[in-house]
Amino acid sequence: MAVATPQRSAERAAAAINQTAPSRSGGERAFAGVLFFATIIGVVVLAVLLIDILLDGLPRLNWQLLTSYGSRFPEQTGVLAGISGTFSLMALVGLMAFPLGLGAAVYLEEFAADNRFTRLMEANISNLAGVPSVVYGLLGLSIFVYVFQLGRSLLTGALTLSLLILPVIIVAARESMRAVPRAIRDGGLALGATRWQTVSRQVIPAALPGILTGTILGLSRAIGETAPLLVVGALIGQRASTAPWEVFDRFSALPIEIYGLIGRPQAGFRESAAPAAIIAMLVLLLLMNSVAILLRNRYARST
Amino acid sequence: MEQTAAARMRPATASQQTGPRAETSQPRSSAAPAQVVFDVKDLSVSYGSHVALGGVDMQIHKGEITALIGPSGCGKSTYLRCFNRMNDLIPSARVQGSMTYHGEDLYARGVDPVVVRQRIGMVFQKPNPFPKSIYDNIAFGPKVNGMKVDLDEVVETSLRRAALWDEVRSKLSASAYGLSGGQQQRLCIARAIAVNPDVILMDEPCSSLDPIATARIEDLMRELQESYTIVIVTHNMQQAARVSDRTAFFTTEVGGETDDLRSGRLVEYDYTENIFKNPGDSRTEDYVTGRFG
Amino acid sequence: MAAHAGGESLLRTVRPRRGEQAIVLTLKACGAISILTTVGIVAMLFAEAAPFFRQIDPRTFFLGTTWQPFGSDPNNFGVLPLINGTMLVTLVAMVVAVPLGLGAAMYLSDYASQRVRAVLKPTLEVLAGIPTIVLGLFALTFVTPVLRAVFGTDVQIFNAASAGIVMGIMIIPTIASVAEDSMTAVPSGLRESAYGLGSTRRQVVLKVVFPAALSGIVAAVLLGFGRAIGETMIVAIAAGNLPTITANPFSQIQTMTAYIVQAVGGETPRGTLSYQSIFAVGALLFLLTFTLNVAAQRFVRRFREVY
Ligand SMILES: Nc1ncnc2c1ncn2[C@@H]1O[C@H](COP(=O)(O)OP(=O)(O)OP(=O)(O)O)[C@@H](O)[C@H]1O
Ligand SMILES: [Mg+2]
Numbered sequence: 001m002a003v004a005t006p007q008r009s010a011e012r013a014a015a016a017i018n019q020t021a022p023s024r025s026g027g028e029r030a031f032a033g034v035l036f037f038a039t040i041i042g043v044v045v046l047a048v049l050l051i052d053i054l055l056d057g058l059p060r061l062n063w064q065l066l067t068s069y070g071s072r073f074p075e076q077t078g079v080l081a082g083i084s085g086t087f088s089l090m091a092l093v094g095l096m097a098f099p100l101g102l103g104a105a106v107y108l109e110e111f112a113a114d115n116r117f118t119r120l121m122e123a124n125i126s127n128l129a130g131v132p133s134v135v136y137g138l139l140g141l142s143i144f145v146y147v148f149q150l151g152r153s154l155l156t157g158a159l160t161l162s163l164l165i166l167p168v169i170i171v172a173a174r175e176s177m178r179a180v181p182r183a184i185r186d187g188g189l190a191l192g193a194t195r196w197q198t199v200s201r202q203v204i205p206a207a208l209p210g211i212l213t214g215t216i217l218g219l220s221r222a223i224g225e226t227a228p229l230l231v232v233g234a235l236i237g238q239r240a241s242t243a244p245w246e247v248f249d250r251f252s253a254l255p256i257e258i259y260g261l262i263g264r265p266q267a268g269f270r271e272s273a274a275p276a277a278i279i280a281m282l283v284l285l286l287l288m289n290s291v292a293i294l295l296r297n298r299y300a301r302s303t
Numbered sequence: 304m305e306q307t308a309a310a311r312m313r314p315a316t317a318s319q320q321t322g323p324r325a326e327t328s329q330p331r332s333s334a335a336p337a338q339v340v341f342d343v344k345d346l347s348v349s350y351g352s353h354v355a356l357g358g359v360d361m362q363i364h365k366g367e368i369t370a371l372i373g374p375s376g377c378g379k380s381t382y383l384r385c386f387n388r389m390n391d392l393i394p395s396a397r398v399q400g401s402m403t404y405h406g407e408d409l410y411a412r413g414v415d416p417v418v419v420r421q422r423i424g425m426v427f428q429k430p431n432p433f434p435k436s437i438y439d440n441i442a443f444g445p446k447v448n449g450m451k452v453d454l455d456e457v458v459e460t461s462l463r464r465a466a467l468w469d470e471v472r473s474k475l476s477a478s479a480y481g482l483s484g485g486q487q488q489r490l491c492i493a494r495a496i497a498v499n500p501d502v503i504l505m506d507e508p509c510s511s512l513d514p515i516a517t518a519r520i521e522d523l524m525r526e527l528q529e530s531y532t533i534v535i536v537t538h539n540m541q542q543a544a545r546v547s548d549r550t551a552f553f554t555t556e557v558g559g560e561t562d563d564l565r566s567g568r569l570v571e572y573d574y575t576e577n578i579f580k581n582p583g584d585s586r587t588e589d590y591v592t593g594r595f596g
Numbered sequence: 597m598a599a600h601a602g603g604e605s606l607l608r609t610v611r612p613r614r615g616e617q618a619i620v621l622t623l624k625a626c627g628a629i630s631i632l633t634t635v636g637i638v639a640m641l642f643a644e645a646a647p648f649f650r651q652i653d654p655r656t657f658f659l660g661t662t663w664q665p666f667g668s669d670p671n672n673f674g675v676l677p678l679i680n681g682t683m684l685v686t687l688v689a690m691v692v693a694v695p696l697g698l699g700a701a702m703y704l705s706d707y708a709s710q711r712v713r714a715v716l717k718p719t720l721e722v723l724a725g726i727p728t729i730v731l732g733l734f735a736l737t738f739v740t741p742v743l744r745a746v747f748g749t750d751v752q753i754f755n756a757a758s759a760g761i762v763m764g765i766m767i768i769p770t771i772a773s774v775a776e777d778s779m780t781a782v783p784s785g786l787r788e789s790a791y792g793l794g795s796t797r798r799q800v801v802l803k804v805v806f807p808a809a810l811s812g813i814v815a816a817v818l819l820g821f822g823r824a825i826g827e828t829m830i831v832a833i834a835a836g837n838l839p840t841i842t843a844n845p846f847s848q849i850q851t852m853t854a855y856i857v858q859a860v861g862g863e864t865p866r867g868t869l870s871y872q873s874i875f876a877v878g879a880l881l882f883l884l885t886f887t888l889n890v891a892a893q894r895f896v897r898r899f900r901e902v903y
Contacts (some may be wrong), residue, residue: 043720049734104627129884134857134878404606415608417609
């Protein structure tokens with residue numbers, strides 16, 4: 001509706017200049033400046049945030065923080081429980097979400113007929129991407145903790161996060177499969193390969209860099225998620241490390257430990273230990289994103 | 304999805320209009336009539352409500368090269384894709400009429416398009432190698448078809464037959480994307496040969512190649528003719544005249560202003576010599592002599 | 597090979613491809629998980645919130661002005677203070693994010709050079725990828741002190757404004773990218789015809805591109821709105837846990853999401869009224885964000901239909 005009369009709006013714009021012609025260039029420049037400011041302010045805040053965190057956290061970032069459990073003293077506390085928990089979660093989430101997301105993407109992109117069920121599935125995925133993460137936490141609490149009786153365990157946390165990042169992986173995988181030329185599929189099918197043979201041996205390998213990048217992006221989203229883990233009962237200040245196979249044990253995670261530090265009354269926790277742990281988490285995120293980029297480049301070169 | 308295409312197939316309605324057929328004029332050299340590979344009767348293809356090609360009758364003979372010529376948009380590619388059921392992959396495409404392969408209805412219920420494509424290979428207009436090594440490109444077909452063969456041997460013979468072996472023997476594990484366009488197209492032909500098909504369909508295989516590469520592919524086609532039946536779409540009159548045994552000329556009948564009413568027709572099908580030297584239809588003559596718009 | 601082998605079919609499958617059928621079914625099942633997830637969310641919210649509404653009159657819940665869910669007085673389960681808190685923070689966030697996000701979209705679509713875009717867009721994406729717990733700490737330990745320095749100690753330590761501002765910054769990339777997509781999709785012919793008539797760039801952007809991309813822009817704002825309502829950690833850390841009805845952005849409040857986090861913190865046992873209240877609030881939250889998302893998708897689809 002709003003775009004019904006583009007031609008006329010062009011004319012209206014042209015009519016408008018005749019009235020504003022005199023002060024045009026000043027107004028033009030000011031407007032461009034305002035838009036630039038709007039764009040750059042996010043970048044500025046990002047810079048301020050990083051500097052603030054670095055200034056607060058760097059002095060406290062040491063080996064001890066990374067290798068010890070929580071303590072009553074801000075100078076002695078550590079987030080090992082969170083680090084081990086986050087690594088275990090990531091291993092499990094990757095193991096579950098990658099095949100599920102890829103499977104769903106392959107189905108939708110390569111096999112699904114254009115019918116109501118397919119459209120329902122697609123609408124669903126975009127809606128799920130907009131569901132607040134805390135609601136996923138409630139899903140985990142109700143279904144995994146109580147209905148499936150998994151308790152407030154590592155497995156519950158991993159299942160919850162997997163569902164949370166599935167839409168991210170599905171969308172990325174579909175996009176990179178869509179970028180594989182149709183001629184590749186036709187070439188495979190014309191040789192008497194079945195659809196699955198063509199997809200599994202030609203399309204997926206060709207799309208793999210994009211699929212992996214999407215998965216890593218999904219995983220980095222999962223690393224920072226706090227609310228759903230709090231809701232399913234991640235343990236703040238757990239005094240044990242978590243291994244990926246201890247699926248029925250209580251667990252913590254890096255953001256959970258950070259949340260715990262922020263909530264402590266003494267300023268030392270909030271103002272230096274928490275920023276230090278945040279630096280560790282951001283470095284982890286940075287590493288994962290670098291791996292994603294490297295992987296993509298390496299793969300692109302070899303084919 | 305592929306099964307439903309067969310179900311969509313309707314028996315041909317009584318044909319009001321018979322395509323011109325002039326096969327009986329004069330056999331070129333061999334005395335015995337060649338065996339019929341494809342027998343096409345009143346075949347039409349539509350995309351949605353648009354009939355792209357209507358009422359085609361034609362027989363394609365074993366061991367021959369059959370050329371399909373005609374102006375752009377007259378339905379040559381559409382027709383070619385009927386032979387190996389590639390049209391099944393286009394959701395809006397519907398094939399009507401009958402087409403048999405060695406006497407067996409290609410579109411009968413129960414016919415498996417995958418098996419069809421194992422016997423009837425296809426080479427596309429633009430070279431479309433897989434983003435893999437040269438070796439893997441050739442080995443893919445035999446592998447997925449479950450052929451119990453020595454892959455190294457198949458790769459070598461296919462490349463030799465496609466006249467590519469000498470150029471790539473030292474870099475079989477290099478990416479196929481590193482080859483030139485002409486080499487890529489010969490790789491695609493080698494890939495098609497590797498599954499040991501009966502028929503090879505080629506849709507303007509030389510259109511993206513230079514004259515030298517084109518000449519090599521034409522030589523190759525004549526060599527392959529000894530073991531395969533070949534159907535080729537081409538826009539190049541000389542090419543059709545040089546390589547083919549028979550030629551089919553299609554044109555577009557304009558039924559009205561809109562694209563929906565334009566539909567491809569087979570005008571004339573005959574020995575290539577006749578089509579070029581002694582066409583039976585004035586439209587054919589205009590086209591092959593270049594007097595066609 | 598070509599010879600017709602006496603009546604035997606050349607074209608039928610030798611054996612049915614059961615393996616392939618099984619694989620396709622498996623893939624379909626993977627896709628169905630997305631539907632199961634939605635069904636699961638709706639079902640569990642309904643099942644867990646139903647007992648709540650058997651004890652608490654829905655009128656009390658939706659119209660009550662006191663939220664003290666850890667006692668047992670059924671009159672103290674009025675959700676309005678939480679809605680007020682959510683809306684107050686969201687309002688602040690949208691006041692920040694809508695002008696800045698749309699400004700950034702205009703800049704990226706019509707002003708920035710290819711090179712500048714190539715730097716700014718990924719940088720904004722980094723902003724969107726910062727974990728919200730980090731933003732929460734930033735709001736509490738950086739933005740709040742700044743606000744207190746400017747506006748004095750009327751600004752409470754935990755307040756809606758600081759959480760809202762940071763949330764607004766967080767949402768800029770969402771709004772900017774969706775709006776920019778729709779503005780770049782406006783056919784260049786429209787722009788050229790306006791330039792041809794002598795319009796300046798500002799006039800083209802404001803009077804041609806903006807109206808032409810309006811439904812995409814509405815979608816962008818709705819998506820941002822939905823994200824703001826559902827955002828949890830920033831408010832849980834910086835906006836406080838005091839359910840109040842107030843219009844003062846400098847006072848402490850509690851949002852729906854923050855309540856959920858606060859209430860599960862004590863590992864509230866299942867079957868209690870407090871446990872059920874978490875799901876009642878969660879259901880309301882889901883309903884709100886779901887409606888916004890569906891509306892946003894409508895607008896996106898309408899935009900795609902036009903171009
Ligand atoms: N996938 C498709 N969907 C809808 N219509 C199609 C499709 N493919 C082809 N057509 C239509 O069918 C008609 C015939 O197309 P076709 O590609 O078979 O022509 P052609 O003779 O091969 O032309 P060219 O010489 O340019 O390759 C055209 O009008 C075309 O628009
Ligand atoms: Mg064609």
